[in-house]
Amino acid sequence: MDTRVSPQPQVKLRRPGEFEPHAKTWMAWPHRKDLYGDRLPAMQRAYADVAHAIAGFEPVNMVAHPQHAADARAYLGEGIEVVEIPIDDCWIRDSGPTFLKRADGGLAGVSWRFNAWGGKHTPFDADDALAGRVLAHEGAEIAKSFIHCEGGSLACDGDGTLIATETSLLHPNRNPGLSKAWVEQELLRMLGLEKVVWLPGDPLDLETDGHVDGMCCFVRPGVVMFEYNPDPTDLHGRILADNLAALRSQTDARGRSFEVIPIPEAYDVEATSEIFARSYINFALTNGGVVMPTFGRASSEEAKAAVAIAFPDRRIVTVDVGAVVPAGGAIHCITQEQPL
Numbered sequence: 001m002d003t004r005v006s007p008q009p010q011v012k013l014r015r016p017g018e019f020e021p022h023a024k025t026w027m028a029w030p031h032r033k034d035l036y037g038d039r040l041p042a043m044q045r046a047y048a049d050v051a052h053a054i055a056g057f058e059p060v061n062m063v064a065h066p067q068h069a070a071d072a073r074a075y076l077g078e079g080i081e082v083v084e085i086p087i088d089d090c091w092i093r094d095s096g097p098t099f100l101k102r103a104d105g106g107l108a109g110v111s112w113r114f115n116a117w118g119g120k121h122t123p124f125d126a127d128d129a130l131a132g133r134v135l136a137h138e139g140a141e142i143a144k145s146f147i148h149c150e151g152g153s154l155a156c157d158g159d160g161t162l163i164a165t166e167t168s169l170l171h172p173n174r175n176p177g178l179s180k181a182w183v184e185q186e187l188l189r190m191l192g193l194e195k196v197v198w199l200p201g202d203p204l205d206l207e208t209d210g211h212v213d214g215m216c217c218f219v220r221p222g223v224v225m226f227e228y229n230p231d232p233t234d235l236h237g238r239i240l241a242d243n244l245a246a247l248r249s250q251t252d253a254r255g256r257s258f259e260v261i262p263i264p265e266a267y268d269v270e271a272t273s274e275i276f277a278r279s280y281i282n283f284a285l286t287n288g289g290v291v292m293p294t295f296g297r298a299s300s301e302e303a304k305a306a307v308a309i310a311f312p313d314r315r316i317v318t319v320d321v322g323a324v325v326p327a328g329g330a331i332h333c334i335t336q337e338q339p340l
Helices: 033-055 066-076 125-137 180-191 235-248 298-310
Strands: 022-028 060-064 081-084 098-102 107-113 141-148 161-165 195-199 216-220 223-228 259-264 284-286 289-294 315-320 336-339
Touching: 022 033, 022 284, 033 060, 033 066, 033 284, 033 289, 033 315, 060 066, 066 081, 098 180, 098 336, 107 125, 125 141, 141 180, 161 180, 180 195, 195 235, 223 235, 223 298, 235 259, 259 298, 284 336, 289 298, 298 315
Parallel strands: 022 060, 060 081, 107 141, 161 195, 223 259, 289 315
Antiparallel strands: 022 336, 098 107, 216 223, 284 289
């Protein structure tokens, strides 16, 4: 067992809810032709579209490998700040920092260990260092963790509760030899939390091993959106239902049962890869808005209506990310919010 203990932060830290005010959103520019092949230019256009949609609500910083920064600036044009930092890939939700707020109002963040979702892609050393470099760029306190963890594994309510999945955080390709209790204690310490609500996750997810951001998110403390598939014979739909049942059997850090707002997954969209992300809930919350995926199907309108119920005071913007989702993620996966 790995018995290293992360340093105890000197000032109390808190992981805000994603629905709280942001200073900016971070993204990372895709450049790996060896991973994305002929789809890369379309992915880059989709990243630029997402960046500009978010920039309608709050500032956006785009990390770009120094060798590809000029391409990023050419695609993005004015209004998006390009920050030159070495990166291996473009999924900053997972490789970037998990931002925190200090009790004195300052900015901090967790630098988790990152091994590309259990060594699924190489190299990943630059991405492993990305969180610390982004935090240093912002002059933020860096809290280094000894566990492998990705931001897509975490759904926090800003009020002491984390929802996480066992299939990702407890997978032997992340933290072999560490018990559930060890991982849970580290999550609580690093994020300033009081309770982890464990869901079983998704054993069929071949890329992230069942990240929580592909099935649910917090609307506010005590209220979550949760994906479903209306087809009772759909295997992934049954997995979602099992996870929802696990959520309903638990309470949050304040003893509240969870209010659930349902949102469909993209059940009427044909997958074009084994790791295709059918998730509408994989959206980005912004200051006053929600930037969410669209597939141009009936389920897109159903999902947009559900988001409008959950966030009635926010403007909803949809972006076609059809070039991104075959790689295993959507808008939440390619963004990371920095709290105000």
